[in-house]
Amino acid sequence: MNHKNVLLWTFLQCVSFAFGENSVLKGEENGFESDYKAISGTIKYNMRKDLDLDQEGCYLQTGKKDQLEKCGFNATAKTIFIIHGWTMSGIFEAWMRNLVSAVMQRESDANVVVVDWIPLAQQLYPDAVNHTLAVGLDIASMLDWLQEQLQLPLENVHLIGYSLGAHVAGYAGTYVKGTLGRITGLDPAGPMFEDVDDQKRLSPDDADFVDVLHTYTREALGVSIGIKKPIGHIDIYPNGGDVQPGCALGDVLAAAGNFMEVMKCEHERAVHLFVDSLMNKDHVSYAYQCTDAERFKKGTCLSCRKNRCNNIGYNARKMRKKRSKMYLKTRADTPFGGYHYQMKMHIFNRKQFDNAEPTFYVKLYGEHNDTGNIFVAHDEPIGLNSTNTFLVFTEEDIGDLLKISLRWEGDSESLSSVFKYIRQSFWNWNTKATKPVLQIRRIRVKAGETQKKFTFCAQDPSKTEISPGEHITFVKCRDGWEVKPNKRIPM
Ligand SMILES: *[C@@H]1O[C@H](CO)[C@@H](O)[C@H](O)[C@H]1NC(C)=O
Ligand SMILES: *[C@@H]1O[C@H](CO)[C@@H](O)[C@H](O)[C@H]1NC(C)=O
Ligand SMILES: *[C@@H]1O[C@H](CO)[C@@H](O)[C@H](O)[C@H]1NC(C)=O
Ligand SMILES: *[C@@H]1O[C@H](CO)[C@@H](O)[C@H](O)[C@H]1NC(C)=O
Numbered sequence: 001m002n003h004k005n006v007l008l009w010t011f012l013q014c015v016s017f018a019f020g021e022n023s024v025l026k027g028e029e030n031g032f033e034s035d036y037k038a039i040s041g042t043i044k045y046n047m048r049k050d051l052d053l054d055q056e057g058c059y060l061q062t063g064k065k066d067q068l069e070k071c072g073f074n075a076t077a078k079t080i081f082i083i084h085g086w087t088m089s090g091i092f093e094a095w096m097r098n099l100v101s102a103v104m105q106r107e108s109d110a111n112v113v114v115v116d117w118i119p120l121a122q123q124l125y126p127d128a129v130n131h132t133l134a135v136g137l138d139i140a141s142m143l144d145w146l147q148e149q150l151q152l153p154l155e156n157v158h159l160i161g162y163s164l165g166a167h168v169a170g171y172a173g174t175y176v177k178g179t180l181g182r183i184t185g186l187d188p189a190g191p192m193f194e195d196v197d198d199q200k201r202l203s204p205d206d207a208d209f210v211d212v213l214h215t216y217t218r219e220a221l222g223v224s225i226g227i228k229k230p231i232g233h234i235d236i237y238p239n240g241g242d243v244q245p246g247c248a249l250g251d252v253l254a255a256a257g258n259f260m261e262v263m264k265c266e267h268e269r270a271v272h273l274f275v276d277s278l279m280n281k282d283h284v285s286y287a288y289q290c291t292d293a294e295r296f297k298k299g300t301c302l303s304c305r306k307n308r309c310n311n312i313g314y315n316a317r318k319m320r321k322k323r324s325k326m327y328l329k330t331r332a333d334t335p336f337g338g339y340h341y342q343m344k345m346h347i348f349n350r351k352q353f354d355n356a357e358p359t360f361y362v363k364l365y366g367e368h369n370d371t372g373n374i375f376v377a378h379d380e381p382i383g384l385n386s387t388n389t390f391l392v393f394t395e396e397d398i399g400d401l402l403k404i405s406l407r408w409e410g411d412s413e414s415l416s417s418v419f420k421y422i423r424q425s426f427w428n429w430n431t432k433a434t435k436p437v438l439q440i441r442r443i444r445v446k447a448g449e450t451q452k453k454f455t456f457c458a459q460d461p462s463k464t465e466i467s468p469g470e471h472i473t474f475v476k477c478r479d480g481w482e483v484k485p486n487k488r489i490p491m
Pocket of ligand 4: 368369371372
């Protein structure tokens with residue numbers, strides 16, 4: 001990831017903040033007031049009737065009752081408003097098309113309405129922020145009018161806001177008469193929202209259920225494009241909420257982009273994950289509650305007990321109580337969902353190799369398919385004579401896990417271990433330098449997606465030792481294939 005370019009972009013943003021008050025840069029657009037009345041009429045409610053998005057939709061307008069019939073508004077169906085964010089181009093970006101068509105395909109009866117506030121969003125960022133309240137108020141009065149005219153039940157109303165649009169939805173939820181059913185925030189904007197109080201941003205009291213996806217929370221110069229703090233009933237941070245797979249500079253450069261493309265890729269990933277959840281109904285991705293991304297990466301948070309896991313995106317189950325942050329790993333492209341495994345193993349260091357620093361790979365053999373070699377990532381050195389927990393993620397569904405091959409990366413591949421042997425043989429010049437030997441007898445596995453737990457034992461009970469360049473094969477232990485949740489496994 002090229003941080004320089006992100007810094008540059010952020011710098012440009014800061015310049016834009018600094019000059020936000022200065023009308024010199026505002027050009028002719030400085031006539032816009034935050035005053036709600038001055039802007040009413042500039043916001044359009046385009047009700048989509050056709051999957052073909054080149055077809056002009058039908059426009060709803062408060063006070064124009066005949067439009068409701070003309071647009072075929074169905075007051076007993078779900079009503080879904082889609083709200084865009086800040087725009088530089090002044091046109092709908094491609095994601096809007098994807099999201100609208102995914103919503104319409106999933107909810108064929110629903111009233112799908114695109115809230116078009118482009119003239120107010122195509123401003124310097126701080127000015128667009130200043131308009132979010134007015135746009136939110138306008139949406140609230142549209143919903144109030146629909147309630148009056150059609151007794152529209154607010155619990156059937158779902159606002160989906162991307163970036164700045166998420167905070168617009170928050171204001172709409174605050175000011176509408178009654179309580180909205182649901183607001184989804186897709187990577188809600190961070191700059192100028194991170195530290196403001198609840199009333200000035202999307203928050204859990206804006207709807208009965210507020211769910212948020214955070215995909216671009218990497219901070220540069222004190223600013224993060226997507227808001228970092230949790231602001232809903234559930235806040236999901238795919239891939240830790242910062243670096244999204246497939247968005248690194250190298251990956252998107254090939255697709256003709258520049259650093260703006262990287263930014264767009266990570267920020268917009270929230271929309272694509274949501275679209276994915278609408279389209280791939282039978283491949284649901286789960287997110288797991290965890291205190292932070294570091295703990296999640298260690299594989300310690302794959303529990304679904306007491307609502308600790310939830311579906312991501314459209315399929316998220318309603319939570320009344322605010323949860324802490326939730327995490328998952330994803331693939332780089334649609335379908336984004338993959339499979340999480342927690343692997344626990346006690347690594348014995350019986351022969352006292354002080355500086356054995358193993359790097360492990362696993363290959364998983366399943367009922368349907370096998371994986372390639374997967375690097376077993378760990379931020380801290382692997383603990384010897386202690387139990388380690390790892391998170392292993394696979395992109396393919398291999399079915400129930402049958403066999404695990406654990407390999408210690410060979411020393412020829414690791415320069416540091418070569419140096420270690422040189423050092424070792426230097427000090428122990430009269431003894432032959434020996435390869436480190438560690439022992440692993442069992443691997444306890446928990447599959448996040450199925451919540452199944454198994455213990456795997458060395459296939460050959462006499463082959464439980466491992467040195468660089470070697471592997472051990474583990475199969476399900478004969479005693480107790482499936483492990484009861486609370487049974488302690490003697491290691
Ligand atoms: C935003 O609006 C407030 C008043 O509502 C005003 O004081 C402030 O200068 C505006 N900020 C920008 C950047 O226009
Ligand atoms: C309106 O929506 C309801 C609920 O989805 C559905 O049962 C009904 O058929 C719809 N009416 C029309 C006219 O489409
Ligand atoms: C690990 O435990 C074994 C006994 O099982 C002991 O002999 C060895 O010294 C320990 N190694 C370290 C590095 O503590
Ligand atoms: C098994 O996985 C490979 C990729 O690792 C994939 O190409 C292949 O189609 C899969 N086979 C089945 C039967 O799913």
